[in-house]
Amino acid sequence: MAQTHILGYPRIGAGRELKKAQEAYWRGEISQRELLAVGADIRRNNWQAQRDAGLELVTVGDFAWYDQVLNHTLLFGAVPARFAQGAADNKLDQYFRVARGRAPSGEPVAASAMTKWFDTNYHYLVPEFSTGQQFALDSDWLLDEVREAQSQGYKAKPVVIGPLTYLWLGRAEGDALALLPALLPCYEQLLQQLADTGVTWVQIDEPILGLDLPAAWRDAFAGAYRRIGDAAQSLKLLLATYFSPLRENLPLAFELPVDGVHIDCVRASEELPAATAALRDEQVLSVGVLNGRNIWRADLVRWRRELKPLADRLGERLWLSASCSLLHCPVDLDTEKKLPEAQLQKLAYSRQKLCELKELQTLLQPGHLVGASPAGEKDTGDSTGSIACRAGSHSTDGYTPFESDSIDSVVGASPAGETDSANSAASIVCRAGSHSTDGYTRFESDSIDSVGDELKDSWRPQPYAERAPLQRQRWQLPLLPTTTIGSFPQTDLLRQVRRQFRSGEISEQDYVDHLRAEIAEAIRRQEILGLDVLVHGEAERNDMVEYFGEQLDGFVHTGNGWVQSYGSRCVKPPIIFGDISRPQPMTVEWSRYAQSLTKKPVKGMLTGPVTILNWSFPREDIPRSESCLQIARALRQEVLDLEAAGIGIIQIDEPALREGLPLRQSEHRGYFDWAVACFRYTCSQVKAETQIHTHMCYSNFNAIMDAIVALDADVITIESARSDLQLLLAFAGKNGGYPNEIGPGIYDIHSPNVPERAELVARLQKIAEVIPLEKLWVNPDCGLKTRSWAEVGTSLLNMVEAARTARAEL
Ligand code: GLN
Ligand code: ZN
Secondary structure: OOEEOOOOOOOOOOOOHHHHHHHHHHOOOOOHHHHHHHHHHHHHHHHHHHHHOOOOOEEEOOOOOOOHHHHHHHHOOOOOHHHOOOOOOOHHHHHHHHHHOOOOOOOOOOOOOEEEOOOOOOEEEOOEEOOOOOOOOOOHHHHHHHHHHHHOOOOEEEEEEOHHHHHHHOEEOOOHHHHHHHHHHHHHHHHHHHHHHOOOEEEEEOHHHHOOOOHHHHHHHHHHHHHHHHHHOOOEEEEEOOOOOOHHHHHHHHHOOOOEEEEEOOOOHHHHHHHHHHOOOOOEEEEEEEOOOOOEOOOHHHHHHHHHHHHHHHHHHEEEEEOOOHHHOOOOHHHOOOOOHHHHOOEOOHHHHHHHHHHHHHHOOOOOOOOOOHHHHHHOHHHOOOEEEOOOOOOOOOOOOOOOOHHHHHHOOOOOOOOOOOOOOOOOOEEEOOOOOOOOOOOOOOOOOOOHHHHOOOOOOOOHHHHHHHHHHHHOOOOOOEOOOOEOOOOHHHHHHHHHHHOOOOOHHHHHHHHHHHHHHHHHHHHHHOOOOEEOEOOOOOOOOHHHHHHOEEEEOOOOOOEEEEOOEEEOOOEEEEEEEOOOOOOHHHHHHHHHOOOOOEEEEEEOHHHHHHOOEOOOOOOHHHHHHHHHHHHHHHHHHHHHOOOOEEEEEOOOHHHHOOOOHHHHHHHHHHHHHHHHHHOOOOOOOOEEEEEEOOOOHHHHHHHHHHOOOOEEEEOOHHHOOOOHHHHHOOOOOOOOEEEEEOOOOOOOOOOOHHHHHHHHHHHHOOOOHHHEOEEOOOOOOOOOHHHHHHHHHHHHHHHHHHHHHO
16 A cells, blocks of 8 residues: 655644744743743644654654754754854754844844745755865754654654755855765764664655756765665665656666655656656655645545556555645645635645545555546546545535545544534544536646737837837936835834724724825825835735735635745735636725825836736646736736826836746746746836836846846846845846846845945945946835834935935936
């Protein structure tokens, strides 16, 4: 019989207990002992959930007080020297100082950098390697957690990041790969220690096998794993890969001296045959068939059909799993109180995915009878394999048993009788219901094909060179025009008023009146400051995606669909549940009101289609490109309505353009083709003299310059101050660069420090060396919503004065 396991489970807790405890600890409200107890509870619950679903091995080592990569930095004794102070007395506080610069004990210090974990919205702490970096194993935390699981009666499968991936993720003064010989002894010792604890399997994650690796990195795998394999002795090693196809690295992965390989069948189901062929006689094949990155119930019928021959052949050597760690998926649908039953029926959060694994295992059991043929399975309609796992009443509406004993066989894991006890929250009850994937075939590629026709004429009729003089004539802006990125401080009062409105304490009229007062105040302040292009300040939004999602048809907003973004920060992405459309204007009244208060131009402010898509859970029954086009259609109407309302400068933010980018270079073109065209589509029908802006936050712009240019925005503002303008060089480019106007952020809005005027003038001078003055705008790095008015007032005053000085002097 096929086995079930997972690569990792969310660590935030079903009610975000970890976040609450972390933040309370940082504020000094709870002791370290209390914090540790919360972590232990979360681990206990997570293991319990895995056992409840019949998983034989529970995953250990996936818990982290902040970040799993930082765990490894501690594990290998690679914490940079500046964090050494006080470490001996309080290791956890040292850990937090690496992560966030401060902790209840110890001196504040500059935190390590954070960056995105592959193509997810999870951020890890970047290891910092010095030249001649030494490593020394410090495995107490991991061994403790292994023993903790064992003492609770579990068979633990520890998970560690593999040596190549760990080095790849770090920033080294020289070549990080050169540190491999120094690092490997840590792995050798660690495996011996783990063997001593009595574990059988260790999972080693090497997701970089799904990247376009330089030859030297690829070649390093064989030698490294030979040493690791020797050290492992009786331990069994499962090499885990995810997020991307293995392609040229596939034979390599299976040839390594490991006892099993996990592949991501959601991102690369086409590799299943090759993986099966490459599998050695004794090796286990772990197939990640449930999507660890999304919230839809799985198409178990499809997987039963596709895996059945393999399951029969491999028996226990076939392991069923989610594509990647469930870290990227919300915790438990049972805590989801906001959604109607019909929607709940279609979803599976992490705990439900555990149960789906169990179902799939049952469906694949030898002798498990299913309708005579795959075609026959389909005919049974709603019921086929569509048993989701949630506590609560056992709904039988419209349910035809899959076959006579299927429900019983699946529910078998939970105590008898629970199926009947309605709303028994503690139990896992597998229930029947209509399947989200009714009659759908999962699309296989995200190409432009299905949307290409409509996107063909996404370009504005006049090129920038023709638009620019018209815009100059219309707006009569000074050289180096000043503006901001959109949001102004979201004060405590504003948040409180929004809460009161949402809870029904104040009326809609009161809420609207308050927002109008906020807008009027923002306009008044900007006029006094002397900014050239004003914004209304975004008082009406608390989130740049949620605000639009709530007004567009086709989105669903969960109550508890939280996913860790970094540390204690979680995000709650909306779900794209169906076709997207705009029932009515979304921002027009706010912008119109703001414009009525001033003679200066007020910029309209929208979130772009690609960002809305990439910060939501996408559909799986149509390509992302199609949803993106649907959003673009809705935004195009909004843009035209803004224009008709007299808003002649419109900013369409795309900070997440890069996030949907596939990890393999060869797929970049395909993604950008539709993503960039969808952006252009939103503004393809505006008049030439209407000026379109876009904004992007900190990113590796260099690598995606072609796509940025192809957005064809009249003005782009970018976050660049923190990189000491290094990022800007991509836009300056001798060989083209950015052809239209550009506003490089001249001060960092993430810091509470108020920039001095002289410093800003100097920075503008430096910028002017690489960007022609007539193309240059002056603005902060990003929106100001997280700052206070006191900081914003002085910073912007200095910025406006710096622009005046620069106009006179440059
Ligand atoms: N217009 C948004 C703001 O100012 C942009 C935010 C962002 O780029 N993330 O808040
Ligand atoms: Zn930004």
